[in-house]
Structure formats: C-alpha cells, structure tokens
Amino acid sequence: MASAAALPPGVKPPPLEIDLGDQESLQRGARTFINYCLSCHSAAYMRYNRMGKDLGIDEELVKDNLLFAADKVGDLMKAVMPPEDAKVWFGTAPPDLTLVARFRGPEWLYLYMTGFHREGGRWDNIVFPDVAMPHVLYEWQGEQRAVFKTMEDGSKRFDRFELVRPGSMKKEEYDAAMRDLVNFFVYLGEPAKLVRYRIGVYVLIFLGVFLIFTYLLKREYWKQLH
Numbered sequence: 617m618a619s620a621a622a623l624p625p626g627v628k629p630p631p632l633e634i635d636l637g638d639q640e641s642l643q644r645g646a647r648t649f650i651n652y653c654l655s656c657h658s659a660a661y662m663r664y665n666r667m668g669k670d671l672g673i674d675e676e677l678v679k680d681n682l683l684f685a686a687d688k689v690g691d692l693m694k695a696v697m698p699p700e701d702a703k704v705w706f707g708t709a710p711p712d713l714t715l716v717a718r719f720r721g722p723e724w725l726y727l728y729m730t731g732f733h734r735e736g737g738r739w740d741n742i743v744f745p746d747v748a749m750p751h752v753l754y755e756w757q758g759e760q761r762a763v764f765k766t767m768e769d770g771s772k773r774f775d776r777f778e779l780v781r782p783g784s785m786k787k788e789e790y791d792a793a794m795r796d797l798v799n800f801f802v803y804l805g806e807p808a809k810l811v812r813y814r815i816g817v818y819v820l821i822f823l824g825v826f827l828i829f830t831y832l833l834k835r836e837y838w839k840q841l842h
C-alpha cells in the first residue's frame with residue numbers, strides 16, 4: 617500500500633471508496649480496462665470466463681463484447697501487443713497489471729490515472745515522474761497542466777491541476793470512471809475477496825434468520841415456565 621509519505625509534496629491521498637459489492641462499478645471498470653489498457657498491458661493471471669462469472673457478466677456478452685484480445689473465454693487476459701514490441705516502442709515493457717493494486721495501493725493508482733499532465737509537449741505524471749506511458753484516456757479527461765508552488769526553501773510543491781483543454785467527460789465523470797477502474801484493479805489483485813465478501817453476506821443472512829428462531833424458541837421456553 618502506497619503510504620501518504622511516499623507521495624510527492626503537495627499531493628494528498630484522494631477520498632476513494634472501494635466497494636467490491638458494487639458489481640456495476642466493477643463491470644464498468646472491466647470494460648475500461650479491456651478497451652483501453654489491454655492493448656499494452658496484460659492481466660495474465662486472470663481468465664475472461666472467471667472474470668465474467670465473478671462480475672456477473674454473461675458468457676455470451678463476454679464473448680461478443682470483451683474478447684477482442686483473445687479467442688476463447690477460457691483464455692488468460694494477455695496484452696495485444698507482445699511485450700518485446702512494446703519495449704521497443706516505449707523503452708519499457710508495460711508491466712502486467714494483475715497485482716498492481718496490491719503493490720501500488722488503490723490510492724496511488726487513482727492518483728496515477730487522474731494525474732497525467734502535459735509539460736513541454738510531452739506527458740508526465742504527478743505520482744510517476746517521467747512515465748513512459750502516454751495518457752491513453754486523455755480524450756476522456758482532456759489535457760491538464762500541473763501548477764506548483766515554490767516554497768521558501770526553494771523546493772517545489774504541487775498545488776493543483778489546471779484544465780487546458782476539456783475532454784469528453786466532466787471532471788466528476790472522469791473521476792468516477794477512474795474510481796470504477798481502481799475498484800476493478802482491487803478485485804483483479806485478489807478475486808477471492810469477492811467470494812469472501814459474498815460468503816460474508818450469506819453468513820449475516822444466516823445469523824439473522826437464526827436469531828429469529830432463537831428468539832421464538834426462547835419465547836416458547838418462557839411460556840412453559842410462567
């Protein structure tokens with residue numbers, strides 16, 4: 617988990633609500649990931665059909681809408697671009713993203729996806745200086761510029777982003793889409809969490825029902841004592 621101390625000066629941890637029970641959010645995140653990230657990155661520990669099942673996406677829908685980077689629903693989620701080619705293009709191979717939420721932390725990921733800014737004709741990132749990845753969602757977010765404050769000791773501190781060119785989404789819409797994407801990455805990093813979450817719900821229902829019966833039973837007993 618990226619701690620606040622690891623963030624550059626002036627960058628605050630975002631208010632971020634991760635909710636693995638929000639299936640629609642997870643589905644939207646999966647769609648963004650498959651459409652915009654899987655061309656370069658893989659999530660090679662995950663199979664399409666497992667994801668579909670976990671997120672309540674019908675197998676036919678997975679086949680028709682999400683499978684353009686693979687042939688079979690049982691395939692692992694491999695990147696479209698072979699890593700060797702990507703390395704030539706970007707100088708760095710795009711890392712596999714299956715576990716990224718676990719070693720970077722959801723907050724860092726959210727800051728990364730909302731933190732691309734353009735300086736001197738190239739993309740930079742507020743939590744990943746000199747990043748080799750272009751801002752692939754700039755059509756959604758638009759183009760922003762980072763404004764820094766110079767402190768008394770001469771050091772620079774991030775102050776805010778300034779929108780230079782609006783994208784197709786409003787800021788709230790883009791932020792919500794990134795929250796869905798991060799939610800999806802948290803699921804991807806530990807799919808068993810989702811199962812545990814479901815079991816948790818059943819346990820609570822069971823206990824609730826059990827409590828009713830215990831109460832009724834108690835009433836029965838007391839009736840006989842009076």
Ligand code: HEC
Nearest residue numbers: 652653655656706708709710711716720746747748749752
């Ligand atoms: C055009 C290719 C390309 C696409 C598309 C792309 N990335 Fe990347 N990404 C890269 C490269 C290259 C790096 C390595 C950057 C570096 O090390 O400087 C990277 C790095 C990252 C990292 C940092 C990983 C780490 O811990 O170091 C994250 C997170 C990430 N990408 C997320 C995404 C997400 C989410 C999407 C889809 C919205 C996406 N990427 C789409 C090329 C791409």
